[in-house]
Amino acid sequence: MESFSPNWAACALAWVATVVIITQLSKHFHQKKLNLPPGPRQWPIIGNLNLIGTLPHRSLHHLSLTYGPLMHLQFGSFPVVVGSSVEMAKVFLKTMDLTFAGRPKTAAGKYITYNYSDLLWSPYGPYCCQARKIFLTELFSAKRLESYEHIQVEEMNSLLLQLFKSSGKPVVLKDYLSTGSLNVISRMVLGKTYIDESENSIVTPEEFRQMMDEFFLLTGVFNIGDFIPWIDFLDLQGYIKRMKILSKKFDRFLEHVLDEHNAQRKDETNCVSKDLVDVLLGLADDPTLEVKLERREVKALTLDLLTAGTETSAITIEWAISELLKNPEIFDKAGEELDRVIGQNRWVKEKDMPNLPYIEAIVKETMRMHPAALLTPRCAREDCKVAGYDIQKGTRVAVNVWSIGRDPELWEKPEEFWPDRFMGKDIDFKGQDCKFLPFGAGRRMCPAYSLGLKVVQSSLANLLHGYRWKLPNDMKPEDLDMEEIFGITTPRKIPLVAIVEPRLPCNLYSL
Numbered sequence: 001m002e003s004f005s006p007n008w009a010a011c012a013l014a015w016v017a018t019v020v021i022i023t024q025l026s027k028h029f030h031q032k033k034l035n036l037p038p039g040p041r042q043w044p045i046i047g048n049l050n051l052i053g054t055l056p057h058r059s060l061h062h063l064s065l066t067y068g069p070l071m072h073l074q075f076g077s078f079p080v081v082v083g084s085s086v087e088m089a090k091v092f093l094k095t096m097d098l099t100f101a102g103r104p105k106t107a108a109g110k111y112i113t114y115n116y117s118d119l120l121w122s123p124y125g126p127y128c129c130q131a132r133k134i135f136l137t138e139l140f141s142a143k144r145l146e147s148y149e150h151i152q153v154e155e156m157n158s159l160l161l162q163l164f165k166s167s168g169k170p171v172v173l174k175d176y177l178s179t180g181s182l183n184v185i186s187r188m189v190l191g192k193t194y195i196d197e198s199e200n201s202i203v204t205p206e207e208f209r210q211m212m213d214e215f216f217l218l219t220g221v222f223n224i225g226d227f228i229p230w231i232d233f234l235d236l237q238g239y240i241k242r243m244k245i246l247s248k249k250f251d252r253f254l255e256h257v258l259d260e261h262n263a264q265r266k267d268e269t270n271c272v273s274k275d276l277v278d279v280l281l282g283l284a285d286d287p288t289l290e291v292k293l294e295r296r297e298v299k300a301l302t303l304d305l306l307t308a309g310t311e312t313s314a315i316t317i318e319w320a321i322s323e324l325l326k327n328p329e330i331f332d333k334a335g336e337e338l339d340r341v342i343g344q345n346r347w348v349k350e351k352d353m354p355n356l357p358y359i360e361a362i363v364k365e366t367m368r369m370h371p372a373a374l375l376t377p378r379c380a381r382e383d384c385k386v387a388g389y390d391i392q393k394g395t396r397v398a399v400n401v402w403s404i405g406r407d408p409e410l411w412e413k414p415e416e417f418w419p420d421r422f423m424g425k426d427i428d429f430k431g432q433d434c435k436f437l438p439f440g441a442g443r444r445m446c447p448a449y450s451l452g453l454k455v456v457q458s459s460l461a462n463l464l465h466g467y468r469w470k471l472p473n474d475m476k477p478e479d480l481d482m483e484e485i486f487g488i489t490t491p492r493k494i495p496l497v498a499i500v501e502p503r504l505p506c507n508l509y510s511l
Contacts, residue, residue: 034390037081039063039072045228047074052222055486057374060084061403070387076227078104079395080377081386084403086410089434089441091386092378092399097442102379104396106226108219111243112250117300120219120308120376124443127291131301134283135447139276139305145451148188149350155184156459160347160466163500164509170472173321174495177314177459178209184455189305190257191275202256203249214246215307220374220487254299277302308448312372313455315491319370320362320460322496323417325469326477330419334358335503338465344504348461350454359461361419363453364427367438368405369417373489378444401437402490410435429453466508467500 040048040063051073053059060082064071069085083092092100101124103109109121119135122128138144159180163171182205186193194202203211223239225232235241261277274282280301284293293301324331337358342348353360380395391397406414412421427433429449431441439449446452471480483493502509 034392035388036079037070037072037387037389038067039074040067042074045076047076047227048080049075049222049224049227055484056222057400057402057486057490060398060400061406064400064403070389072389075396076224077229078227079392080398081380081391081395082398082400084400085407086404086434088386089399089401089404089437092397093431093434093437093441093444096384096386099382099384100378100380100397101443102381104226104377104379107223107232107240107243108221111240111247112215112219113303114296114300117297118304119301119447120304124381127297130289130291131297132443132447134280134301138279138283140448140451142450145454151187152184152350152455152458155180155187156462157347158183159459160462161509163463163467164502167501168499170497170499172495172497174314174318174492175209177317178212178310179205180459181310181313181455182208182212185306185310187275189276189302191261191277194253194257203253208253211246211249212307212311214242215250216311216487216489216491218243218246218487220489250303251299254302257302258295258298276305305448308446308452311489311491313452313459315489316363316366316370316372316456317460317463318492318496319372320366321463321469321498322480322482322492323366323369324362324464325471325496325498326480326482327417328477330362330417331464331469334362334464338461342465345508347504347508348458348465350458353457353461356461357423358419359464360457361422363457363460364422364429364436364438365417365419367429368411368436370484370490371401371405371438373446374401374486376444376488399437404435404437407435466502466504468503470499470501472497472499 040051042048043050051059051063052075060071061084063073064082064084069083069088071082071084073080073082083089103116103121103123105116106121109116109118113121116122119128119131122131159176162176183193218239221237221239224236225234225240232240257277258281261281265278265281277298280293280298283289284295284298286293324334337356338348341355342352348356378397378399380391380393380397383393384391404410408414412418427436429436429438431437431439431445434441439446439452471477481492481494484490485493
């Protein structure tokens with residue numbers, strides 16, 4: 001038998017290089033015929049990936065200062081358009097929302113969310129629309145959220161008591177917040193916490209926190225294979241390996257949850273009130289659904305509920321406390337409003353929130369400066385024109401809410417934390433005003449924004465009402481590190497460590 005030539009590998013590489021060069025040249029000459037938005041010069045193969053640093057939203061912001069509010073980039077094999085102004089946000093998220101309602105195919109969507117079966121990464125179509133309708137009408141309706149209000153109260157009481165036990169000692173705030181948020185979401189979604197330190201627990205709180213941190217990191221990373229598909233199999237950064245490991249961990253947990261819920265549903269004597277997994281399993285049995293929910297889809301949507309509702313709330317509250325520690329005068333103003341409206345003989349209740357406009361302003365200002373979730377890229381579903389420029393089908397589209405939140409033409413003193421800018425202004429959280437988009441807008445807007453807002457506002461109000469906060473080791477406010485890290489969310493790089501001291505009469509902490 002004739003053996004392979006010793007140069008077969010070199011020939012194969014030369015062939016691949018030739019294909020790549022021809023593809024790049026073809027793309028280059030095709031783009032020459034198009035009227036593309038302005039953008040930087042592209043390198044062969046990598047395009048403009050060399051211009052993106054460890055904080056992509058900041059890199060894109062600085063590029064937009066040179067190339068304008070509508071900018072064309074090339075990330076590997078894919079064209080990317082970035083909108084960095086209110087006008088562009090309105091086009092992409094409202095005026096031409098349907099055209100840009102697609103999602104790009106990414107390794108995170110494939111490996112972590114059951115092959116694009118969740119709401120975030122699913123391609124726009126019947127399944128995506130049905131899943132969104134389920135979230136809005138079945139899972140997060142006003143009536144259902146009201147039925148779960150006691151859970152929020154109980155878990156908030158538990159969090160406040162845990163902080164009271166740590167009075168005078170430095171605490172890592174995010175640990176308390178993540179545990180509290182996770183307990184609320186777990187009880188609403190799963191019917192119980194599932195996650196504890198008992199011997200029979202399927203996963204410990206620390207393990208689950210690590211899974212959550214890994215989830216938000218891996219769903220937001222710049223994975224080279226997502227942009228240069230022909231080298232995807234090499235997994236140069238090791239992200240795909242990590243995604244597969246994480247997927248197995250979540251799947252093991254979710255399989256246990258679904259098995260237990262199905263067993264309970266078969267027991268007709270079980271009169272436990274329905275949680276959100278029960279609702280999803282009931283819908284999976286509904287023959288009238290346009291797209292049948294299989295077990296895989298139920299797991300993917302459950303994962304959405306657990307991850308989206310837990311991390312973003314904790315991150316927003318941590319950033320709010322951090323900003324207040326750097327601005328003690330705002331702390332004092334918030335305390336004055338709480339004392340005047342609530343008094344010092346009770347905790348803040350959900351019904352009190354409409355009477356606490358300054359607390360709401362603090363939440364808005366925190367979301368302006370530190371968007372908990374940068375908007376996930378969209379994808380053009382057809383060829384179109386925006387502002388006279390050609391946008392090709394398949395182009396990835398990003399609206400840089402971080403950049404919009406720091407536009408000096410929209411915001412006075414944009415780099416300062418100044419909640420008063422929202423006082424007396426009709427700027428809501430619902431994406432109606434495109435200069436403030438904490439939850440997105442249009443067909444891809446976060447459907448759980450009402451729950452997230454409830455958790456953040458009531459939690460922050462009670463943390464400010466019940467405790468005085470200070471930095472440890474006589475640290476000065478100006479020395480507090482405010483760096484962030486990038487993922488699908490933007491948490492603090494260094495978790496906030498603070499000291500809490502009771503602010504209300506001690507008997508109120510005997511919960």
